[in-house]
Amino acid sequence: MKNKFFIISALILIALSIYLFRTAPKPLVDKSIKVGTQFPVSVLFKVVAAENAIARALYTSEIVGKGKKVGLEFSEQWKNKIIDAGPLPALFLREVSKNIEKSPVPLGLFLGSDFPIASTNKFSGQQIEKFNQLKAQLSPRFFYSTDINRYVAMFPDYAVAEGCVSCHNEHPDSQKKDWKLDDIMGATTWLYPDKTVSLEDIVNAVSAFRTATLIAYNKYLDKCRSFKNPPEIGNKWPEQGYFIPDSKTFFAVYTKEASLQTMNILLASVDFEISTK
Amino acid sequence: MTTKAYGYLMGVGLSVAMLFILLQGDVESWHSSGPLNPGHEKLACKECHIPSDGSIRQQLQANIQFLLGNRKIEHDFVFTKISNKQCVACHDRENDLHPTYRFNEPKFITVREKIHPEYCISCHREHSGQRISHFSPTDCKLCHEEMHIEEDSITVPHHELIEREDWETCLGCHDFHGNHDMEIEQTVGRHIKFKKIQDYFDTAPAPYSGELIHKAKESIYEK
Numbered sequence: 001m002k003n004k005f006f007i008i009s010a011l012i013l014i015a016l017s018i019y020l021f022r023t024a025p026k027p028l029v030d031k032s033i034k035v036g037t038q039f040p041v042s043v044l045f046k047v048v049a050a051e052n053a054i055a056r057a058l059y060t061s062e063i064v065g066k067g068k069k070v071g072l073e074f075s076e077q078w079k080n081k082i083i084d085a086g087p088l089p090a091l092f093l094r095e096v097s098k099n100i101e102k103s104p105v106p107l108g109l110f111l112g113s114d115f116p117i118a119s120t121n122k123f124s125g126q127q128i129e130k131f132n133q134l135k136a137q138l139s140p141r142f143f144y145s146t147d148i149n150r151y152v153a154m155f156p157d158y159a160v161a162e163g164c165v166s167c168h169n170e171h172p173d174s175q176k177k178d179w180k181l182d183d184i185m186g187a188t189t190w191l192y193p194d195k196t197v198s199l200e201d202i203v204n205a206v207s208a209f210r211t212a213t214l215i216a217y218n219k220y221l222d223k224c225r226s227f228k229n230p231p232e233i234g235n236k237w238p239e240q241g242y243f244i245p246d247s248k249t250f251f252a253v254y255t256k257e258a259s260l261q262t263m264n265i266l267l268a269s270v271d272f273e274i275s276t277k
Numbered sequence: 278m279t280t281k282a283y284g285y286l287m288g289v290g291l292s293v294a295m296l297f298i299l300l301q302g303d304v305e306s307w308h309s310s311g312p313l314n315p316g317h318e319k320l321a322c323k324e325c326h327i328p329s330d331g332s333i334r335q336q337l338q339a340n341i342q343f344l345l346g347n348r349k350i351e352h353d354f355v356f357t358k359i360s361n362k363q364c365v366a367c368h369d370r371e372n373d374l375h376p377t378y379r380f381n382e383p384k385f386i387t388v389r390e391k392i393h394p395e396y397c398i399s400c401h402r403e404h405s406g407q408r409i410s411h412f413s414p415t416d417c418k419l420c421h422e423e424m425h426i427e428e429d430s431i432t433v434p435h436h437e438l439i440e441r442e443d444w445e446t447c448l449g450c451h452d453f454h455g456n457h458d459m460e461i462e463q464t465v466g467r468h469i470k471f472k473k474i475q476d477y478f479d480t481a482p483a484p485y486s487g488e489l490i491h492k493a494k495e496s497i498y499e500k
Contacts, residue, residue: 032349110382127384172427
């Protein structure tokens with residue numbers, strides 16, 4: 001009887017081992033395994049931050065700043081159907097951030113400050129510590145946030161146009177009224193889950209950022225079309241009158257500068273990799 | 278055959294028969310962990326419980342390799358883990374005032390530790406039979422305690438409401454996700470009372486005026 005039990009047990013064990021270990025079915029891909037040359041995630045952050053800085057400066061200066069001079073309105077209430085206005089720069093960034101979240105790329109983008117207009121955008125905890133370091137050293141901060149398992153980067157957000165300064169100084173809810181041009185008004189915070197990234201990951205992140213920006217810009221153009229007095233949308237800029245560039249025109253200027261910056265950052269990081277080997 | 282062996286055979290036979298019955302599509306509710314939440318009553322299990330990649334054998338093998346340290350990540354077994362993705366597939370809203378991703382910002386660490394607003398299911402646990410399975414009025418305090426609106430248009434300014442810890446009034450005027458096309462009440466006192474909000478969180482119809490701005494899709498597979 002004992003012998004019979006042993007034989008049955010051994011047979012079951014052999015069958016189970018074959019079932020569990022013999023890789024007759026193709027093994028499932030371990031998606032965490034990285035292929036290709038790896039870059040530190042800081043390279044990805046620098047690339048998307050540069051892309052964002054260029055798109056943001058273009059929108060702030062050429063659309064909002066010069067648009068206001070020809071009668072275009074920009075408001076916190078821009079989504080209200082009865083208000084003929086576009087998004088203020090911070091709200092444009094929020095649209096971009098929301099669109100990035102919808103992409104399959106695990107990139108996160110937020111905007112905050114030590115003196116924000118909306119109290120919920122005020123830095124606290126680890127972010128305020130890093131922001132203070134950023135302001136003191138005038139350089140981005142990179143760290144890891146353990147509870148969300150994300151690598152984090154913070155980049156300075158400068159007052160790039162007169163509109164940033166005047167709007168924040170004049171806003172009734174502004175906690176600081178003496179902003180000057182080129183001040184660090186806050187920081188963009190970026191999140192990514194991996195310590196190292198491939199070139200493909202960087203390209204995907206840039207693609208997600210550009211697509212998100214395009215969607216946000218098209219949304220603004222849709223809002224312009226609904227104005228009682230819609231601006232002419234085409235290849236002219238507000239600098240030339242009551243015009244708004246279409247997405248093709250806006251993107252031609254943005255991507256020309258951004259592509260150059262992105263390539264420079266990538267090449268600089270490759271040079272660094274070679275020189276340290 | 279002995280009585281004991283006959284008993285074993287009966288047990289195995291009954292188990293197989295029960296398993297077969299439970300696997301039939303039209304008795305899904307028998308193995309549901311609880312009643313579906315309001316609005317989800319007609320959803321099939323497969324709307325949220327999406328089969329994981331690979332065969333059961335491949336999944337078992339992958340996870341054994343993970344346990345042996347030969348793989349870096351586990352593989353979802355039978356079904357993919359429930360995440361915000363399943364919820365957002367139907368409830369993605371353009372104007373969401375409190376999207377979950379917003380709470381991934383590092384500064385919200387305390388809020389994440391306390392109520393995990395970065396996950397839909399922290400408030401909307403499925404199979405609870407309620408719209409909202411967790412909400413406390415003081416949850417608003419976790420982020421909005423320092424709010425100050427200079428040109429406040431409501432009859433009792435927000436900072437006064439905050440000072441007197443009147444957190445039950447928040448949702449009396451504001452719909453958390455902002456999905457009702459309504460004018461915000463300006464007169465404190467005329468706001469929706471918290472009991473009505475609680476009933477809504479349970480199963481009652483929405484107390485907020487106005488139509489839904491974004492209606493949820495009826496299936497995650499809907500284009």
